[in-house]
Amino acid sequence: MVRAGTEPVYVGVGSNQANRNENIALALLMLEADSRIRVKVCSQAYLTEPVSEIPQPTFVNAVVELETSCEPASLLGKLKEIETLLGRTAGRRWGPRAIDLDILFFGKRIVREPELRVPHPRLEERHFVLYPLTEIAPAFIHPVSGLTVTELKRRLPRIGCPPRCVRWGRVPRWSTVSSATP
Numbered sequence: 667m668v669r670a671g672t673e674p675v676y677v678g679v680g681s682n683q684a685n686r687n688e689n690i691a692l693a694l695l696m697l698e699a700d701s702r703i704r705v706k707v708c709s710q711a712y713l714t715e716p717v718s719e720i721p722q723p724t725f726v727n728a729v730v731e732l733e734t735s736c737e738p739a740s741l742l743g744k745l746k747e748i749e750t751l752l753g754r755t756a757g758r759r760w761g762p763r764a765i766d767l768d769i770l771f772f773g774k775r776i777v778r779e780p781e782l783r784v785p786h787p788r789l790e791e792r793h794f795v796l797y798p799l800t801e802i803a804p805a806f807i808h809p810v811s812g813l814t815v816t817e818l819k820r821r822l823p824r825i826g827c828p829p830r831c832v833r834w835g836r837v838p839r840w841s842t843v844s845s846a847t848p
């Protein structure tokens with residue numbers, strides 16, 4: 667069971683294949699169906715142009731806050747299981763995907779394993795992570811850099827060219843979506 671007061675865990679969710687909203691809604695339901703996990707908050711959905719040399723459809727992205735009694739490695743195992751169930755096949759790294767689930771932060775923990783790095787090593791350069799994350803956790807502090815999520819978002823334009831990322835609306839059928847307006 668999930669204990670109250672566990673450290674907040676943030677997971678990025680993205681899809682750019684088939685029914686993107688449906689994939690995201692199903693992934694959240696599958697997380698909720700695990701008794702060790704509770705989805706506390708979900709950001710709004712954002713539309714993001716893919717950052718890839720492979721031509722592919724626009725992504726729908728969101729970030730959720732979880733409470734979990736899982737250790738980081740078991741949570742990653744669960745995320746990979748859901749990716750497989752929703753039809754993500756091992757393809758090209760930056761290719762289109764039915765669902766992508768990434769652990770962004772696991773409280774203040776730092777994990778540096780070959781299979782798992784937390785905080786997520788590329789979150790500072792990702793608009794599609796920092797826009798929804800700022801909506802639900804603006805004051806959360808990156809445990810390595812000491813910068814808040816809001817500060818990281820402000821620094822985005824300095825890192826490469828800004829891809830288009832726009833707020834799109836609620837994740838369908840998701841009732842605990844945050845009411846915050848960024």
Ligand code: ADP
Binds near residue numbers: 780
């Ligand atoms: P990205 O999500 O960065 O575009 P991929 O989803 O293709 O890249 O990468 C998947 C691999 O990244 C997985 O095999 C997983 O073991 C590894 N990985 C390392 N750190 C993380 C993390 N924090 N969250 C999710 N996967 C991670």
Ligand code: MG
Binds near residue numbers: 766767768
């Ligand atoms: Mg991933």
